[in-house]
Amino acid sequence: MKQKKDINVNQLTLFHDEEKDDFLEMNAPEAIDKLKIIVPPIKCQGIKTKLVPFIVDNVKRDEDGLWIEPFVGTGVVAFNVAPKRAILADKNQYIISLYQEFQNGHITPNNVREFLEYHGHILEQRGNAYYREMREAFNRNRNPLYFLFLNRADFNGMIRFNKSGQFNVPFCQKPDRFSKAYITKICNQVTKVISVMRGKDWKFICCPWQTTFTYATSKDYIYIDPPYIGRDTSYVGEWPEEEATALADYSHKTPANVCLSMWKENKFRRNDHLYDHWSDFTWVEQDHFYHFGAKETNRHPMIEVLAIKR
Numbered sequence: 001m002k003q004k005k006d007i008n009v010n011q012l013t014l015f016h017d018e019e020k021d022d023f024l025e026m027n028a029p030e031a032i033d034k035l036k037i038i039v040p041p042i043k044c045q046g047i048k049t050k051l052v053p054f055i056v057d058n059v060k061r062d063e064d065g066l067w068i069e070p071f072v073g074t075g076v077v078a079f080n081v082a083p084k085r086a087i088l089a090d091k092n093q094y095i096i097s098l099y100q101e102f103q104n105g106h107i108t109p110n111n112v113r114e115f116l117e118y119h120g121h122i123l124e125q126r127g128n129a130y131y132r133e134m135r136e137a138f139n140r141n142r143n144p145l146y147f148l149f150l151n152r153a154d155f156n157g158m159i160r161f162n163k164s165g166q167f168n169v170p171f172c173q174k175p176d177r178f179s180k181a182y183i184t185k186i187c188n189q190v191t192k193v194i195s196v197m198r199g200k201d202w203k204f205i206c207c208p209w210q211t212t213f214t215y216a217t218s219k220d221y222i223y224i225d226p227p228y229i230g231r232d233t234s235y236v237g238e239w240p241e242e243e244a245t246a247l248a249d250y251s252h253k254t255p256a257n258v259c260l261s262m263w264k265e266n267k268f269r270r271n272d273h274l275y276d277h278w279s280d281f282t283w284v285e286q287d288h289f290y291h292f293g294a295k296e297t298n299r300h301p302m303i304e305v306l307a308i309k310r
């Protein structure tokens with residue numbers, strides 16, 4: 001059982017990754033509520049939940065233009081910006097099919113509850129062995145509900161596939177993972193996400209990022225949150241320097257406005273790629289964005305930047 005700690009809204013910026021996302025939801029639901037952040041039902045490395053207020057404050061766009069996200073991930077930014085029209089894309093087909101299924105009504109909060117209750121109960125009895133069976137089943141059937149189950153029962157909400165495309169993240173080692181409260185939290189997240197999608201012209205597409213740029217006009221806004229160079233990119237294969245450089249090139253050439261999310265520096269490193277390829281964009285910084293952790297060594301500031309074209 002995790003321990004509930006006292007926390008206030010100002011401490012929201014002290015969190016950084018997806019595991020802390022769970023911590024935050026558990027310990028500070030009222031803070032999230034106050035900020036009215038819509039938290040998605042899936043997690044991934046580099047999820048931007050804590051940066052949502054910073055991003056929303058800095059995005060100035062034409063409300064009638066298209067919102068384009070080539071690296072939509074969990075969708076947390078799009079859900080909170082809530083544009084009327086959007087292209088939400090990712091190379092990860094399972095995230096995209098889950099959101100398409102929510103959108104077309106094939107997966108509902110009730111389906112999710114039934115599925116998680118049924119498999120969560122067996123997980124409680126059989127632990128890791130059952131998690132592995134579910135992972136093998138997903139690697140055969142590629143069912144988005146299995147993907148959701150694994151994402152919420154695996155280590156740190158990670159998404160990672162091996163070279164043969166098999167999902168390979170280990171179990172979080174908590175057989176009682178799917179408590180009643182946890183399932184309710186996930187179902188409420190599904191309900192919120194479905195309600196924000198309703199009535200909007202949003203297209204979820206599985207494609208390489210380059211494809212999304214072909215839709216952009218001068219009225220549109222492209223928010224890019226690519227994998228970070230020099231940090232763990234094993235979850236979707238490589239994010240090599242050439243790909244990052246090509247993205248900078250496309251972003252300069254597109255007629256649309258562009259906003260890039262990127263780390264700038266911490267105590268140990270500076271992100272040279274940002275200085276080399278994005279210095280003509282306007283940088284807005286989120287200072288002192290700390291990892292939350294008991295150990296002093298986990299608390300080095302990471303400065304995050306939004307590099308905005310105009």
Ligand SMILES: C[S@@+](CC[C@H](N)C(=O)[O-])C[C@H]1O[C@@H](n2cnc3c(N)ncnc32)[C@H](O)[C@@H]1O
Pocket residue numbers: 044045046047048049070071072073074075076077089090091092207208209210225226227228236
């Ligand atoms: C840093 S994450 C995005 C996180 C997202 N903004 C959020 O808050 O959840 C990067 C995303 O890029 C996707 N991705 C990686 N390489 C890609 C590529 N070549 N084309 C399209 N998407 C890609 C990954 O699947 C991952 O979801």
